[in-house]
Amino acid sequence: MDLDRAAASSGLTREELLKRAAVGGAVIVAGGSLVRSAQGAPAGLAASTPKRGGTFRIGVSGGSAKDFIDGQNIVTRPDQARIVTGWETLVVFDSQFKLKFDGLAEEITPNKKGTVWTIRVRPGIEFHNGKTLGAADVKYSLTRLVNKKLGLFGGAALSSVDPKQIKIMDKRTIRATLKKPDGTILDALGQYIAGIVPVGYSPTAVGKANPNIGTGPYMLKSFTPGQQSVHVRNPNYWRTGQPYFDQVVIIDFPDDTARVNALLGGQIDAMTDVPPAQVAVVNGHSGTKVLESPSAAWTPICMRVDAAPFTDVRVRQAMRLIANRPQMVAQALSGHGKIGNDLYAPFDESYAKSLPQRQQDIEKAKSLLKAAGQENLTVDLQSTNGALGMNEGAQVFAQQAKAAGVTVNVKILDSGAFYGDQYLKWPMSTDFWGSRNYLSQVAAGSLPTAPYNETHWPADKKFIALYNQAVVTTDRKKQAEIMFEMQKMEYDTGGYIIWGFSTLLDGYSSKVQGLKQGDKGVLPMNAFGHGYRTIWFA
Known part of the structure; x- marks a missing residue:
């Protein structure tokens, strides 16, 4: 169905349809079909009114001295835990794994053939250094993502993007002409590894950016590979009121027993990958619980x-x-x-x-x-x-x-x-x-x-x-x-x-609020609290 037919079938003009796609939680995909995001949220855990303050400490499985932080690449679980603190994507996947316009893009629309895509970012969003997000940053990010010399994880699904055919239309808008029609572009742009980075961000190496900045809810304060990283609240974050924590500390815990003991002992506030045999122990301990999220995660x-x-x-x-x-x-x-x-x-x-x-x-x-x-x-x-x-x-x-x-x-x-x-x-x-x-x-x-x-x-x-x-x-x-x-x-x-798809098992202190039951898990802890911005301490 092309855009004109989609508009006619919904009783809207073509322009109205595109506008609604941009601001109403719908997505225009290649060919013009309209896919609506899931309406309503799943039943949540008992939660208090969000309030600010505190240092959130999370223990993450795996990690080593080869850990890195890059807005467009990951290898291990600690890399995943860290990328979501500081970098955001143009579109996002919601709690039921449906694409949604709740990211940096105000509008993403294709031509009828799906060969030319127009991307317009929201106004007034700033990087951690105060620079305003603009079209040049989107162009740079897409170009970096598809740079074969870097081999970035986030660029794997964007091979149809021709870096030589990305044109800046105005301060907030780019137009990308693809090498071929591609109906997977929005899927690719919604993956957490397709973060938007500023012009000049680490052009020749992975994890070597200095400063290492994005538009996300937390700014990198310190990082010791194989041990921990510290991230502080972004005071100019674009989502009103968020994030809630003053600081997030991400700690590598390759050993399962040590990670569980740290949670039970109060040294951390949450942990990824509770060993299944320890679920009853964590749930039976005063002040800790296990969040179970259905997942398509697999360990082949x-x-x-x-x-x-x-x-x-x-x-x-x-x-x-x-x-x-x-x-x-x-x-x-x-x-x-x-x-x-x-x-x-x-x-x-x-x-x-x-x-x-x-x-x-x-x-x-x-x-x-x-x-x-x-x-x-x-x-x-x-x-x-x-x-x-x-x-x-x-x-x-x-x-x-x-x-x-x-x-x-x-x-x-x-x-x-x-x-x-x-x-x-x-x-x-x-x-x-x-x-x-x-x-x-x-x-x-x-x-x-x-x-x-x-x-x-x-x-x-x-x-x-x-x-x-x-x-x-x-x-x-x-x-x-x-x-x-x-x-x-x-x-x-x-x-x-x-052989199987694992349920995500995340341990957390009962003082941690904002987690939801029933989310389809892309990453642990409801996607690490959407960059640790939708969770808080009671």
Whole structure:
């Protein structure tokens, strides 16, 4: 449906439709279709009236001396926790994983073909140094995001943006001409790793900006990689009344037990990734609770399709048949999650639900391994405590593999070693991903150009051709058909064992207010309190 037809069907003029899209919580996507954000908020936790003050201390899983802070890139959980303090996106995903105009953009609209996008930012927003956000900053941010030399996570889904075809129209408006029509642009711009940075921000390196500034609710005061960072309230923040804390301190806690003990002992006010076995302990302790949020977060076991023995598709298929997914969710997540089917992006409306749920089949796995000449196979599985389910899932899988005559040696590394020079090169490893729609996830992890393609997929060019076709298809039904074919290819011959989707388990002190039950979790703690601005102390 083009914009004129969309306007006619809703009884509005074209101009009125665009205006409502910009200010009324609706989104214009490529092709002109109108998608409304979810109305109303889920039932919240008992909350007091917001008030200012205090230092909020959060313990985050993982981290190492290689931690960094960059407005457009992350690797580990502490990186995630820090990026949301200071950087914001043009559009956002709401609590039900729907796109919403509640970010820096006042308007984002395409032409009829979806090849030219006009972006206009809100007036009067300032960076931490007092500079007013403008069109030049948006142009610079998009250009930096797609800079292949930097390899930024936030730019993976924006490959259709031509940095040479971004024109400044006025102080607040840019017009970007794409290399091809792209119906995923808004999805990409809404990801928390697509932050808007000022002109001149760290142009040649990741995490080297000085000053390290954005438009977000908190300003960076100090940072010791592998230990902690301190962020102070932005006095000129554009959202009236927010944020509430005077200061936010983000502390690395690679050890689960130490993190839980710090929460129970009052040394921190909240924590990410409560071990499932400790949920009852945290809930049973006076003054602490666990927030459970449904999530599309996944901690796959990754097999490199171009590294022995996984170059043989029969070996990959056998490994998938070894996995007893219900048992993995029950044991690795203590039941706090949903069973996976070797496919990601279950929040996407085009998720391939019709594909048969894969079941454990040890005899067939043995047969496949024998046919591949890999009986009594021994493999190393590298893992780290980067997110809930990585180590636990690896260990349960290793136990299950014994029944098929396969020895899986789980090698648990510290975060610095796992995410060091060998990262993305391990023949077999775990990893973690957050919630994304399907095509955005493909761009981030399942293309040769993806920044985090740990399985080195795809094995042929058909998948790439289908992806290129899907992103330019604005007819949702036709696009869904293409996406199904892509998912079927991954389901049949891919390199991921996606055994489950974890419920986000966040521990918090009862004095922390503003958290919500029922949010679909993109990141922990209701997206880290939307940059720690929507939570406060009672």
